[in-house]
Amino acid sequence: MTAMLLETEDLTVRFGGHVAVDAVSCGFRAGELTAIVGPNGAGKTTYFNLISGQIAASAGRVRLAGRDITLLNVSERCRLGLGRAFQLTNLFPGLSVLENLRLVVQARRGRGFSLLRLAGSDREVTREAEELLARLRLEALAEQPVSELSHGNQRKLEVALLIALDPLVYMFDEPTAGMSLDEAPVVLDLIAGLKARTDRTILLVEHKMDVIRSLADRIIVLHNGALAADGPPEAVMASAVVQEAYMGRELEDV
Amino acid sequence: MIRLFSGDGPRSTILALILIVIGLALAFAPFLFPGVRALETAARICIFVVLAASYDLLLGYTGIVSFAHTMFFGLGAYGVALASTHMGRGFTALGVGTLAGLAAAVALALVIGLFSLRVRAIFFAMITLAVASAVTVLASQLSAVTGGEDGLVYQIPRALGPAMRLDREIAGVTITGKILNYYVVFAISLVLFLLMLRIVNSPFGRVLQAIRENDFRAEAIGYRVVRYRVTATCLSAGFAALAGSLWAIWLRYVGPGTTLSFEIMLDILLMVVIGGMGTIWGAALGATLMVLAQSYLQNLMALAAGATEALPILSRLLDPDRWLLWLGVLFILSVYFFPTGIVGRLRARAAR
Numbered sequence: 300m301t302a303m304l305l306e307t308e309d310l311t312v313r314f315g316g317h318v319a320v321d322a323v324s325c326g327f328r329a330g331e332l333t334a335i336v337g338p339n340g341a342g343k344t345t346y347f348n349l350i351s352g353q354i355a356a357s358a359g360r361v362r363l364a365g366r367d368i369t370l371l372n373v374s375e376r377c378r379l380g381l382g383r384a385f386q387l388t389n390l391f392p393g394l395s396v397l398e399n400l401r402l403v404v405q406a407r408r409g410r411g412f413s414l415l416r417l418a419g420s421d422r423e424v425t426r427e428a429e430e431l432l433a434r435l436r437l438e439a440l441a442e443q444p445v446s447e448l449s450h451g452n453q454r455k456l457e458v459a460l461l462i463a464l465d466p467l468v469y470m471f472d473e474p475t476a477g478m479s480l481d482e483a484p485v486v487l488d489l490i491a492g493l494k495a496r497t498d499r500t501i502l503l504v505e506h507k508m509d510v511i512r513s514l515a516d517r518i519i520v521l522h523n524g525a526l527a528a529d530g531p532p533e534a535v536m537a538s539a540v541v542q543e544a545y546m547g548r549e550l551e552d553v
Numbered sequence: 554m555i556r557l558f559s560g561d562g563p564r565s566t567i568l569a570l571i572l573i574v575i576g577l578a579l580a581f582a583p584f585l586f587p588g589v590r591a592l593e594t595a596a597r598i599c600i601f602v603v604l605a606a607s608y609d610l611l612l613g614y615t616g617i618v619s620f621a622h623t624m625f626f627g628l629g630a631y632g633v634a635l636a637s638t639h640m641g642r643g644f645t646a647l648g649v650g651t652l653a654g655l656a657a658a659v660a661l662a663l664v665i666g667l668f669s670l671r672v673r674a675i676f677f678a679m680i681t682l683a684v685a686s687a688v689t690v691l692a693s694q695l696s697a698v699t700g701g702e703d704g705l706v707y708q709i710p711r712a713l714g715p716a717m718r719l720d721r722e723i724a725g726v727t728i729t730g731k732i733l734n735y736y737v738v739f740a741i742s743l744v745l746f747l748l749m750l751r752i753v754n755s756p757f758g759r760v761l762q763a764i765r766e767n768d769f770r771a772e773a774i775g776y777r778v779v780r781y782r783v784t785a786t787c788l789s790a791g792f793a794a795l796a797g798s799l800w801a802i803w804l805r806y807v808g809p810g811t812t813l814s815f816e817i818m819l820d821i822l823l824m825v826v827i828g829g830m831g832t833i834w835g836a837a838l839g840a841t842l843m844v845l846a847q848s849y850l851q852n853l854m855a856l857a858a859g860a861t862e863a864l865p866i867l868s869r870l871l872d873p874d875r876w877l878l879w880l881g882v883l884f885i886l887s888v889y890f891f892p893t894g895i896v897g898r899l900r901a902r903a904a905r
């Protein structure tokens with residue numbers, strides 16, 4: 300068995316009396332794409348926030364490649380390989396599309412602290428950003444300020460920023476929400492392409508069952524903050540606990 | 554030249570023309586506008602362009618509000634004044650004073666930044682306000698050292714003083730030490746300005762903009778946001794201190810009113826906002842306009858008041874003593890009509 304790339308152990312957070320994530324213990328192997336499902340308010344985004352460090356855990360640990368990162372801050376965790384895309388688009392609105400991507404590539408390469416070079420002069424950084432733009436079919440918008448993009452294109456860029464970060468752990472939070480039917484496949488293809496990198500692990504919060512069925516190697520179900528099911532897609536989807544987690548509501552598409 | 558140097562041109566023909574006119578006017582000020590008053594104004598413009606640009610580095614590029622910018626300006630100025638007072642006139646004193654002021658400003662910025670930028674941006678604003686007020690009070694109370702409210706008058710090297718005259722005339726103007734002094738101020742200001750333009754267009758400058766736009770995401774893609782903010786604060790303080798040293802070399806006098814006062818802090822804020830935040834060019838434009846307005850608005854109003862003597866109310870409104878009122882009106886109008894500053898407005902026009 301391969302060792303776990305990412306592990307959470309009894310990970311818990313309480314907001315006042317409300318337990319948003321309840322002692323979740325779960326490991327994620329390299330080369331695996333895990334879909335995380337659960338009804339609205341189940342704690343999926345909060346679970347991500349605990350892993351990437353946006354909120355501090357009330358109890359429990361997070362380990363990345365065996366190293367305890369529970370006490371590290373967001374940017375330290377990021378530099379160790381935890382990458383995160385957000386459910387609510389979270390970009391640099393006044394800067395251009397290309398500049399948004401360049402900033403990520405530059406961060407990963409640790410080139411932010413040079414004061415006397417010219418921003419555009421780092422060819423490698425620019426080339427990498429432009430390649431990704433082409434894969435997203437956003438080349439024509441390279442110089443547009445992000446604030447002027449359509450919602451769908453902002454969602455695409457949100458995903459692209461995470462891919463540009465090239466982390467060990469990819470965390471996608473409903474990446475295709477709000478995208479049109481012809482935009483979503485571009486993004487899903489990009490995510491599927493990441494599965495070729497067998498030294499990485501991918502966590503994907505997603506409601507659409509057809510997407511999960513085609514991409515996921517494994518599903519975990521969160522319900523009221525607790526881990527309610529964990530296993531191969533067919534088994535989990537068929538289980539009673541999923542039906543209950545969705546409170547009688549059928550999963551989308553079925 | 555500018556494009557090659559910073560990759561960030563004015564990006565608007567009108568703006569480029571205005572900036573070229575300002576640049577040329579400053580470069581040839583002693584010959585184009587003879588007279589003490591004009592030269593004073595030109596030197597003031599040079600120095601305030603640097604000061605406003607250094608504030609824009611913080612406010613416009615990094616999104617940090619500081620009320621301590623005049624304190625850093627003052628540290629540079631008092632550095633030169635104290636060194637010249639205690640070491641006697643000479644270039645060594647100017648050098649030592651400038652470096653000491655620079656070091657003090659950067660060190661203080663580092664302490665304030667490390668202490669408060671970890672918390673919240675608003676906390677930083679409050680701390681700078683408190684520290685700046687404390688320093689102003691100290692400067693007026695410690696009269697044995699700083700000359701108190703009267704400030705310090707000292708001598709600078711003869712070569713830069715008005716008494717020094719070359720036997721030569723250029724374009725009908727006798728070259729005095731004052732004119733040499735002006736060119737020292739002009740050249741150093743130009744270098745500092747171009748350096749800041751370069752810094753904001755570097756990879757580092759882009760990170761500052763990213764932090765201003767969305768610090769949460771900047772953190773999430775792995776930037777050490779606090780470290781960038783603190784560095785920007787120190788840089789900004791350093792440039793302000795250098796501007797202060799130039800100011801001290803030019804004026805041969807330093808006092809709380811000319812360096813530390815809250816009015817100057819407001820002036821800087823207005824310069825940056827009127828010119829256009831986050832553009833550096835805007836700081837140059839804003840500083841030029843403000844200094845011109847401060848120097849000549851009163852004259853203009855005296856003329857207007859004279860011309861309208863027959864109309865009592867208008868004439869009284871145009872009384873030179875009301876110049877501050879009119880400056881306020883100008884400010885409100887400019888913020889209303891150009892919310893992105895003059896530079897933002899001109900660039901938007903050019904982009905259409």
Ligand SMILES: Nc1ncnc2c1ncn2[C@@H]1O[C@H](COP(=O)(O)OP(=O)(O)OP(=O)(O)O)[C@@H](O)[C@H]1O
Nearest residue numbers: 314317319337338339340341342343344345346386
């Ligand atoms: N910072 C916070 N303070 C207080 N309560 C919070 C906070 N963040 C999340 N919660 C609560 O925790 C619960 C889980 O929220 P979370 O956003 O993780 O759900 P989710 O599974 O991502 O839902 P969705 O599918 O709607 O995105 C919710 O009840 C939410 O109100």
Ligand SMILES: [Mg+2]
Nearest residue numbers: 343344345386
């Ligand atoms: Mg969510």
